[in-house]
Amino acid sequence: xxxxxxxxxxxxxxxxxxxxxxxxxxxxxxxxxxxxxxxxxxxxxxxxxxxxxxxxxxxxxxxxxxxxxxxxxxxxxxxxxxxxxxxxxxxxxxxxxxxxxxxxxxxxxxx
Amino acid sequence: xxxxxxxxxxxxxxxxxxxxxxxxxxxxxxxxxxxxxxxxxxxxxxxxxxxxxxxxxxxxxxxxxxxxxxxxxxxxxxxxxxxxxxxxxxxxxxxxxxxxxxxxxxxxxxxxxxx
Numbered sequence: 001x002x003x004x005x006x007x008x009x010x011x012x013x014x015x016x017x018x019x020x021x022x023x024x025x026x027x028x029x030x031x032x033x034x035x036x037x038x039x040x041x042x043x044x045x046x047x048x049x050x051x052x053x054x055x056x057x058x059x060x061x062x063x064x065x066x067x068x069x070x071x072x073x074x075x076x077x078x079x080x081x082x083x084x085x086x087x088x089x090x091x092x093x094x095x096x097x098x099x100x101x102x103x104x105x106x107x108x109x110x111x
Numbered sequence: 112x113x114x115x116x117x118x119x120x121x122x123x124x125x126x127x128x129x130x131x132x133x134x135x136x137x138x139x140x141x142x143x144x145x146x147x148x149x150x151x152x153x154x155x156x157x158x159x160x161x162x163x164x165x166x167x168x169x170x171x172x173x174x175x176x177x178x179x180x181x182x183x184x185x186x187x188x189x190x191x192x193x194x195x196x197x198x199x200x201x202x203x204x205x206x207x208x209x210x211x212x213x214x215x216x217x218x219x220x221x222x223x224x225x226x
Binding site: 031088 | 142144146153154156159161167169170199201203208209210212213214215216217219220222
């Protein structure tokens with residue numbers, strides 16, 4: 001099946017810093033989503049981005065489908081950005097109807 | 112507001128006592144799915160449904176049942192819960208199946224502890 005790798009596994013930032021999280025996937029995909037799991041366990045949908053670039057406030061994401069990676073940018077980080085960031089993908093015509101999640105990047109933003 | 116609603120959000124119960132976790136979406140989505148999340152194992156799919164009366168097993172269906180009698184609801188049933196089903200559960204939905212280039216919407220999660 002498709003493999004999804006995220007880096008770095010852990011990241012500690014000072015409030016106000018910028019960061020880039022990476023997601024590599026082993027095959028072409030038709031669905032790629034970024035999620036933020038907050039300390040209460042909720043999965044917050046950040047971006048649906050199988051290709052191209054999107055921005056939402058301090059967050060933006062870019063997926064280069066031909067090179068099989070996606071990047072999530074967090075600018076001017078805040079303590080509320082802490083949590084785990086997951087990339088999840090789906091590949092069409094595999095017979096599977098599920099998102100395959102990466103292992104996540106754990107982010108801690110300190111004041 | 113478009114959302115996926117799970118209930119309960121938290122539950123502590125005992126082995127063998129049947130329980131149901133409800134999931135409801137208000138977006139007229141055809142596809143719904145259940146995942147469980149465990150430390151070191153990530154999110155794994157339990158069951159999914161492509162439409163009313165159409166359900167299929169995911170990666171870890173043992174010990175669970177589902178039904179899809181109405182489009183908006185997709186309950187997860189644990190007939191005889193055991194401690195290894197202690198986990199964080201998520202319900203998800205999308206307009207069509209995942210091959211149709213649609214984002215998945217997730218509920219807020221249900222934290223189950225089975226003693």
